[in-house]
Amino acid sequence: MAQQGSIVIDPSGRDIHGEAARIRAHGPVTRVELPDGVEAWAVSSTELLKRLLTDPRVSKDPRQHWPVWIDGKISPEWPLFTWVAVQNMFTAYGGEHKRLRTLVAKAFTARRTAALQPRVEEITKDLLDGIEKAGRRSGTVDLREEFCYPLPIRVISELFGLPEEKGAELRAVVDSIFHTSATPEEVTDTYARIYAVLSELVATKRAFPGDDLTTALITARDDEGDTRLSEQELLDTLVLMISAGHETTVNLIDNAIHALLTQPEQLAHVRAGRATWDDVIEETLRVQAPVASLPLRYAVEELDLGELGGPDGMVIGKGEAILAAYAAAGRDPVRHGEDADRFDVTRLDKEHLAFGHGVHFCLGAPLGRLEARIALPALFDRFPDLRLAVPDEELSPVESFISNGHHTLPAHLHPGT
Template identity: 80%
Template sequence: MGHPRPLVIDATGSDIHAEAARIRERGPVTLVELPGGVEAWAVSSPDLLKRLLTDPRVSKDPRRHWTRWINGEVSPEWPLFTWVAVQNMFTAYGGEHRRLRTLVAKAFTARRTAALQPRIEEITKTLLDGLEKAARENPVVDLRERFCYPLPIQVISELFGLPEEQGAELRAVVDGVFHTSAGPEEVTDIYARLYAALGALVALKRRSPGDDLTSALIAARDEEGGTRLSEQELLDTLALMVSAGHETTVNLIDNAIHLLLTHPEQLAQVRSGSASWDDVIEEVLRVDAPVASLPLRYAVEDLGMAEFGGPAGVVIGKGEAILAAYAAAGRDPERYGADADRFDVARADKEHLAFGHGVHFCLGAPLGRLEARIALPALFERFPALGLAAKEGEPEQVDSFISNGHRVLPATLF
């Protein structure tokens, strides 16, 4: 096809924003190479991305629209296999997507989300008490491990009625799904463990249903003789909501704390009341999207980018893969100006694509925002002297080009 050589994506995600800048330098849409030698078109212009994400000629179903998948060229050992192999609304297209999303939306209502507020406040307070106790014994605490991580996992576990003893395994498995530089053995092991854990949860909820999302989804599955949601779709829907429902929120809270502690002048604006916590959350989502790049979408037919306001002469061919480069889009200077890289809670234009756009917009976005809106002010009010304890060049990024957060977030509280 005469494409330029693709930009090879760093599977470990060691410097997501430097890589995002390299993607943008090649233009609003450019060819990249994912782990395993799989090529895709990375789209980094927010406006172009929005147009593509809402166009019916862009699919998320590899079985129908990705040439490499249809030709049997994608192995279960590929690090991103779970991301494209699942059968849920994340990979559904057209009428199938509407069917699945409608069923999930019935279970995952705004009312159910709002009702979680008191419980989220309670979990937050318990975690802050634990942080204080830990800091009395050792002045440096890891905020990601002790605060950013346990809050969303606890919320999502309770939302789905997950027994406490299953929590550790679930956490390990979800970490594995986001580990994009994993070797073949780890990939296949994680895939098997994910379905074993979810199968056990479904079996438990069939025996003793409760007022939780798993039971609500099982009810949708079992209505009308099981024609509405297949068993695989049920498991894959749970996989999507449990993994997407906590990793992204962990990164949102982690990145917000890190940005505020490394930009004291921005924190001062929040403390003085000249900027709100909502300002903080939206600017964090823009400048440090919790999901850096999201695999994958596919062209249903040849798509000339000029039609979408993109570069003339660039065509994403039928059956080719598309990567939504959210981290790159969030810092696009054409959209946000020359200071697009700067964290600025007073920025007028904080619109972002961190939760996606169009029919696949993240159902859990209100829950993620709610958790951050409760957790962040509570942390900074409880520990006004909070400070980072990281050395130069730290903290390191999570080992993933999808998940954008830190491995650890060392801090002092007093």
């Protein structure tokens, strides 16, 4: 399926920003090769990507608009299969997307998100207490494992009414969904396990309803007449909201901590009042998009990119796939200048597309920002002498070209440790 001259995407995500720079060097849009030779167009221009994300001639539904999928050429063993196969608002188009998003939005309200603040603060304090104890024992704490990860997963689990004992299993399957160099066996096993976990959750909530999002989504399905969620849509909506609802926030908090520890002058700006924690969050989202590249969209009809402000004479053919290259777009020098790669909390223009754009803008963005806004100042206030425990170059990324974060983030909490 791949064409000669395409940039081959490294499924292990070993050098996301180096790869993003190579994509940008080929122009605002270029052909890339995904795992198993699947071809797509990667869009790295901020402005062109915004136009495509809001263009009604661009779909997210492979069942209608991706001939490669329609013709059965995508195997269930493909590492990105779950990203394409789910039937929810993430892969819906037009009226179907509006129907699904409306139902989900009724459950995932701004009021419900705002009401979580005291609980997020409580979980954050509990985690920091645990980190303090762990630091006394060993001197070093893996902040991703002990802080960045458990905060969002505990919040999302409570939000959806997932029993605490299921947290480890949920984490394992979500990690595997984002593992873009997974073996065929891992891909098919993950697909089965995630539905087993969520089917059990739905059955439990039907028997014992609660004040949680799973119950709210079940109610939406059962009470909305012709606009109800089908059983598959219900399960796939849970897949989307639980997986995307915590992985992105894990990476946001992880990357913000890393940026401030490796560039202490930026933390000094915050402590001196020259920048806010919101500045840290938005600049992190721009420079280190938690989702580096997001599969997939499809051209409903032939797209003349020149008419959209892109390169004259370049066309995306009907049915061809489009990869939203968010990590590349966040550092677009056309939008952010020659220092676009630089993390700078005082930068006036921090525009980014890290949560998407247009009708598919992430419903969970307010929750992710809320968690980061609570977690980051609490961490740095509690441990003012926090520092990395290993040289920066020894840190390794998670094995994914979608998820952009660190495998571990070891740190010393106090001086002399």
